[in-house]
Amino acid sequence: MDTLAxxxxxxxxxxxxxxxxxxxxxxxxxxAILLTTFFMVYPVINSLWMSLHSGRGTVQEFVGFGNVLxxxxxxxxTQALSNTFIFLIVQVxxxxxxxxxxxxxxxxxxxxxxxxxxxAIFLPCVTSLVASSMLFKSMFAYDGVMNDFLLSVHVIxxxxxxxxxxxxxxVTIITAITWRWAGYNMIFxxxxxxxxxxxxxxxxxxxxxSPAKQFFFITIPLLKPVILFTTxxxxxxxxxxFDEVMNITTGGxxxxxxxxxxxxxxxxxxxxxNFGYAATVSYVxxxxxxxxxxxxxxxxxxxx
Numbered sequence: 114m115d116t117l118a119x120x121x122x123x124x125x126x127x128x129x130x131x132x133x134x135x136x137x138x139x140x141x142x143x144x145a146i147l148l149t150t151f152f153m154v155y156p157v158i159n160s161l162w163m164s165l166h167s168g169r170g171t172v173q174e175f176v177g178f179g180n181v182l183x184x185x186x187x188x189x190x191t192q193a194l195s196n197t198f199i200f201l202i203v204q205v206x207x208x209x210x211x212x213x214x215x216x217x218x219x220x221x222x223x224x225x226x227x228x229x230x231x232x233a234i235f236l237p238c239v240t241s242l243v244a245s246s247m248l249f250k251s252m253f254a255y256d257g258v259m260n261d262f263l264l265s266v267h268v269i270x271x272x273x274x275x276x277x278x279x280x281x282x283x284v285t286i287i288t289a290i291t292w293r294w295a296g297y298n299m300i301f302x303x304x305x306x307x308x309x310x311x312x313x314x315x316x317x318x319x320x321x322x323s324p325a326k327q328f329f330f331i332t333i334p335l336l337k338p339v340i341l342f343t344t345x346x347x348x349x350x351x352x353x354x355f356d357e358v359m360n361i362t363t364g365g366x367x368x369x370x371x372x373x374x375x376x377x378x379x380x381x382x383x384x385x386x387n388f389g390y391a392a393t394v395s396y397v398x399x400x401x402x403x404x405x406x407x408x409x410x411x412x413x414x415x416x417x
Contacts, residue, residue, distance in 0.1 A: 164396055166389035173389055180393035190394060192368050193376040196283075200372070201351045204287045209344055212295045213336070216302035217328055231303070235296040242293070246360030249289045250276070253361075279369035282362050286370055289357045294350070298343045305339045306332070341413045348409070349402050373398050 166173040167180055184190050218224065219231055237245060252258045253275035260272040275281045309332075317327050333340070355374035358364060364371035364379075373394060380391040 160392045160395065163389050164392040167387065168389065169385045169387060176389070180390050183390065184393065184397070189368065189371070189376060190373075190397075193371045193373050193394075194397070196368075196370055197352060197354065197372045199283060200287060200290070200354055201348060203283075204290050205344065205347045205351055207287070208291045208295050208347060209298060209340065211291065212298035212343070213302055213333065213340070214328075215295065216299045216306055217332055219299070219303060220306045231299075235300055237293045238297040240293075242356045243360055245293060246289065246357050249285065249292075249357075250361045253285045276362055277366050279366060282366060282370050286354075286357055286361060289361060290351070290354070293357075294347065298347065301339050301343055302336060305336050309335055337413060341409060345406050345409055348405050352398050352402055352405075 163173075164180055165175060165177055167176045167183075168174050215234060219227060219234075224230070254260075255272050255274060255277070257275075259275065260269070263269045264272065273281055275285045313331060313335075314327060317331060322330075353374050354372045355378065358370050358372050358375050359378070362370045364375050377391045377394050380387050380394065
């Protein structure tokens with residue numbers, strides 16, 4: 114019976130039909146698989162193998178976990194790791210909270226020129242990163258616009274060394290990052306807010322709940338999944354912070370704004386190239402990204 118079923122012209126045609134479309138499907142998917150393998154999978158595997166080697170330039174020798182042990186005795190790595198976590202701990206909460214506040218304001222029905230304000234706040238994240246960084250470098254220079262303004266309103270009595278003082282250099286970098294990416298997160302929150310039933314807020318207003326309490330006890334809990342997503346993405350982005358630091362302070366003064374990504378750049382292009390050690394430092398970013406993402410998922414989990 115099986116032989117007769119297989120020899121049935123209808124079954125043969127059906128099998129040929131499915132085989133034809135399976136081949137066509139693989140033909141369409143294969144280029145993407147090859148490109149992904151060549152440009153993503155292979156570099157990851159190769160960098161992992163490279164992290165087990167050390168040496169100058171193209172002369173590399175196998176050291177196993179020697180590069181990992183070297184991390185614990187490298188003052189530049191320690192400084193870069195410390196600075197990166199300072200930016201992470203300070204900047205990400207400020208940016209997330211600011212984006213939440215702005216999106217709540219822009220979601221108001223009574224606000225006029227909504228489109229203008231939304232575009233104006235979102236615009237920084239689509240502008241040239243180098244151009245915006247150079248703008249901040251000019252504004253926060255010793256004789257820049259920021260010092261001129263603060264002096265004119267008598268907030269300060271002498272110019273602040275925004276780019277030469279360790280503390281103020283960090284403040285400048287945090288300001289630049291927040292200015293650029295707060296609008297990006299705002300778009301996610303704004304889209305989520307428009308999907309919340311307005312009757313919830315109407316019921317809260319009837320019960321006499323103040324706008325501040327509505328924000329903290331209604332808006333934020335309902336936006337929990339979106340907040341988790343933006344927090345994880347912002348955390349990963351801050352761990353990879355490079356462009357603003359490179360263009361505004363170049364890691365100065367005295368490596369006080371040096372980040373892990375900038376240190377990797379220095380290991381390859383500024384110092385004598387050590388690709389193996391640079392690969393090891395890059396996996397530190399991967400490690401902390403996984404740990405912090407898992408921690409944030411754990412904290413934000415739904416408690417039954």
